Amino acid sequence: MYLEGSRPTGVYCINEGLVKIYRAGSDGRVQIMKLAGPGDLAGHEAVLTEGNYKSFAEVVETSMVCYIPKNHFLKMLTENHSLTTALMAQISQELIDSEKRVTSLATMQVRERIAESLLALQEFYSSKNKGKQAPVISLSREELAAFAGTAPETAVRILSDFRQGKLISVGKRSISIVNRSGLLEIANRYQS
Amino acid sequence: MYLEGSRPTGVYCINEGLVKIYRAGSDGRVQIMKLAGPGDLAGHEAVLTEGNYKSFAEVVETSMVCYIPKNHFLKMLTENHSLTTALMAQISQELIDSEKRVTSLATMQVRERIAESLLALQEFYSSKNKGKQAPVISLSREELAAFAGTAPETAVRILSDFRQGKLISVGKRSISIVNRSGLLEIANRYQS
DNA sequence: CGAACGCTTGACTTCTATCAACAGGTGTGG
DNA sequence: CCACACCTGTTGATAGAAGTCAAGCGTTCG
Numbered sequence: 001m002y003l004e005g006s007r008p009t010g011v012y013c014i015n016e017g018l019v020k021i022y023r024a025g026s027d028g029r030v031q032i033m034k035l036a037g038p039g040d041l042a043g044h045e046a047v048l049t050e051g052n053y054k055s056f057a058e059v060v061e062t063s064m065v066c067y068i069p070k071n072h073f074l075k076m077l078t079e080n081h082s083l084t085t086a087l088m089a090q091i092s093q094e095l096i097d098s099e100k101r102v103t104s105l106a107t108m109q110v111r112e113r114i115a116e117s118l119l120a121l122q123e124f125y126s127s128k129n130k131g132k133q134a135p136v137i138s139l140s141r142e143e144l145a146a147f148a149g150t151a152p153e154t155a156v157r158i159l160s161d162f163r164q165g166k167l168i169s170v171g172k173r174s175i176s177i178v179n180r181s182g183l184l185e186i187a188n189r190y191q192s
Numbered sequence: 193m194y195l196e197g198s199r200p201t202g203v204y205c206i207n208e209g210l211v212k213i214y215r216a217g218s219d220g221r222v223q224i225m226k227l228a229g230p231g232d233l234a235g236h237e238a239v240l241t242e243g244n245y246k247s248f249a250e251v252v253e254t255s256m257v258c259y260i261p262k263n264h265f266l267k268m269l270t271e272n273h274s275l276t277t278a279l280m281a282q283i284s285q286e287l288i289d290s291e292k293r294v295t296s297l298a299t300m301q302v303r304e305r306i307a308e309s310l311l312a313l314q315e316f317y318s319s320k321n322k323g324k325q326a327p328v329i330s331l332s333r334e335e336l337a338a339f340a341g342t343a344p345e346t347a348v349r350i351l352s353d354f355r356q357g358k359l360i361s362v363g364k365r366s367i368s369i370v371n372r373s374g375l376l377e378i379a380n381r382y383q384s
Numbered sequence: 385c386g387a388a389c390g391c392t393t394g395a396c397t398t399c400t401a402t403c404a405a406c407a408g409g410t411g412t413g414g
Numbered sequence: 415c416c417a418c419a420c421c422t423g424t425t426g427a428t429a430g431a432a433g434t435c436a437a438g439c440g441t442t443c444g
Contacts, residue, residue, distance in 0.1 A: 023291065025299025026380055033291050048284040054292065077277075084276055085269075091283050092240040098290040099215065099225050100246065105297035106341030107217025110432065141391065149298030151433055156392060172390075172441090188218055302400070333423060343401050348424060364409090364423080 008046040008053055010069040014038055017063025022146065023055045032147040034094075035060070035121070037128040045091070047073060060139075108188070110150045114158045115187040117148040118168065122177050137175040144175070200238040200245055202261040206230055209255025214338065215247045224339040226286070227252070227313070229320040237283070239265060252331070300380070302342045306350045307379040309340040310360065314369050329367040336367070 012019075014036050021042060022032045033055060036042050046053045047070050059065075068076075077084045104113050118137065121144075125135035139147070145155035159175070162168045167179045167186075177183060204211075206228050213234060214224045225247060228234050238245045239262055251257075260268075269276045296305050310329065313336075317327035331339070337347035351367070354360045359371045359378075369375060 023295045025295045026301075026304060027299070029299045031295040031298045033294065045284040045288050048281050049288065050281070051285075051288070054288055078273060081270060081273070081276075084273075084280070088276070088280050088283065089240050089242070091280065091287060092237040093243075095237050095283060095287045095290060096241065096243070096246055098287060098294060101294050102225065102290060102297060102341075103215045103217045103223040105294060106223045107219070107221045109218075112218060149294070152390090153392085153434080154432060157432095160392075344422090345402080345424080346400060352424075 006053055008043050008070065010067055011044045011047050011073050012042040012057070013066050013068060014040050014042065015064040015066060017059065017065075018061040019057055019063055019065070020060050020143070021055050021057050030056075030146050031149060032143060033098075035124055037124070039128075041090075044073075044087070048091075060143075105149050110148070110154055111158055111161075112187050113148050113150070114144075114155060115162075115167075115183045117144065118162075118175065118177060119180070119183055119187060121147070122180075134176060137177075138173055139175075140173050198245055200235050200262065202259055203236045203239050203265050204234040204249070205258050205260060206232050206234065207256040207258060209251065209257075210253040211249055211255060211257070212252050212335070213247050213249050222248075222338050223341060224335060225290075227316055229316070231320075233282075236265075236279070240283075252335075297341050302340070302346055303350055303353075304379050305340045305342070306336075306347060307354075307375045309336065310354075310367065310369060311372070311375055311379060313339070314372075326368060329369075330365055331367075332365050 016038055019036045019040075019042060020032050021034050021036060022030045025031050036057075042057050043053065077087070104116055108116070121137045121139070122135055125137055129135050137144075141156050141159070142152045144159075145152040148155060159168065159170060162183075163170055165179075165182070167177070167182045169176050169178055208230055211228045211232075211234060212224050213226050213228060214222045217223050228249075234249050235245065269279070296308055300308070313329045313331070314327055317329055321327050329336075333348050333351070334344045336351075337344040340347060351360065351362055354375075355362055357371075357374070359369070359374045361368050361370055
């Protein structure tokens, strides 16, 4: 969809499907920053800072994405103050989430981070899934590892651990949470 | 200055001095998210998302801080659209920086991260120091470690390494960068 | 059918956190 | 003024966590 380093000429709005936003790290590894689904924007940070894209966006599921040219997007913001307010709240929330992840990566160990990642992903899927059946996280092991910030093998081992502890059930490219509070406990998520 | 978990009733604007914003991680460790100096805001994310503070703010140097009550702050934003635009660009930049740190923590090793942290801190100090002499990073080893996301002992060892390699020179609670491009190389910062 | 890919498990290595001890400086109280 | 405690910075030794390398298995796809 877009590439790191290229100049943004607008923002993308996801109508349907699933897109992953990731960054390149040291050596060949990548870090998935977030998933974007129906109703989410992508590329707005780069437009708002007048900088280049710092990340890659790639479609995970078949998606429908519409493109809003930069000047149109900025015009919408000047004309509609409540839209601006909402967007600012949205970005602030993303900032808070991102800072939380910085703390997690710096102070928690992989096992706790995987539990936390699963919970966060479940929340994401269920927010895109309003009122339907229980949400299933459908990512490959490698994608999950890139999200949690670890190696795929390590992610596999811990998932298999969680499965044996009846915390989750897994299929190929799918994970469902069975025992939410068990994961919460591992993730140390008493708060927030 | 403010505490995690408390309800924000306004934002803080630093006129003078230096404030560190940090979060509590797993066990007793803390992670310094950012420093704030003259002209910087603190606590705006929490006000804009209508949530609680997720971090702590603590004065590092003697500071002058002014307090802007929430409703006043929001009123300023509705009345001055260019202020809103500037703030949104600012928050977007913070988001991009935070995402960069997520990637660093997930994919780089400590040595690279310390180099990167030193460069980022130098940029911060020099931006607060316009046109004056070469900027000096004045943080304790423990604070630097909490910023880079590592243990104080590890930070000490790597700093001592860098000193021997004539990349930096250190004093108590002060670090100056001697060979910037050497650090850049270690930090893998060919881009951005 | 063979090749390629994702997932899984095992063995090993390496990085980094932790524990412990010590030096130097600072402040405090006798 | 000295002695003591305390804190920061430093270095060494060790243990543990997680990354890497390697091999095997089941699927899918050409």
